[in-house]
Amino acid sequence: KNEVEQSPQNLTAQEGEFITINCSYSVGISALHWLQQHPGGGIVSLFMLSSGKKKHGRLIATINIQEKHSSLHITASHPRDSAVYICAVCDSNYQLIWGAGTKLIIKP
């Protein structure tokens, strides 16, 4: 079993839909990162969470430390949101452990 599990692996939605991507982890962590990677592009850090909730524009990230679970939400999704979204946790040994990513496609 992977230490960081993301779901779904692939998600296709219509423009305007509310999107949720989930991340569960099995190790103790000091922080959790949500990252975005566009096809052929670089990786952009969206959020770094250690507790609670953060919001940036149409993106919202939450984390529940007790349940070892985090979610990334996108409101009013747009085709330009199409990308791979990666959850990565920073464990107690200072290592970053990556999830497999969620490929999101937003159709106009």
Next chain:
Amino acid sequence: DTGVSQNPRHKITKRGQNVTFRCDPISEHNRLYWYRQTLGQGPEFLTYFQNEAQLEKSRLLSDRFSAERPKGSFSTLEIQRTEQGDSAMYLCASSLGHGEVLTFGAGSRLTVL
């Protein structure tokens, strides 16, 4: 400061040759990470530095791979006797410290013929 800079952006080499990649992190960032990403896969951790000290090294990093950060600023990743399986995007990221937001470079793509 223009963010994390990686050079070269693309390197094509013949099998058996040595290659070196350079990463210049954001100047005040203490942590520097190297990752490898192959097509369709998520990034794999290779190694990281806290200032000039190499604190962790993945088992993915064979003896042919070596990384340095001699003055705690820029870092180099060298691959000796390259193999076709080394073809990948090599990503560098830096952060202010443990658990801080990561900033990634654009990556260095290696193609081994």
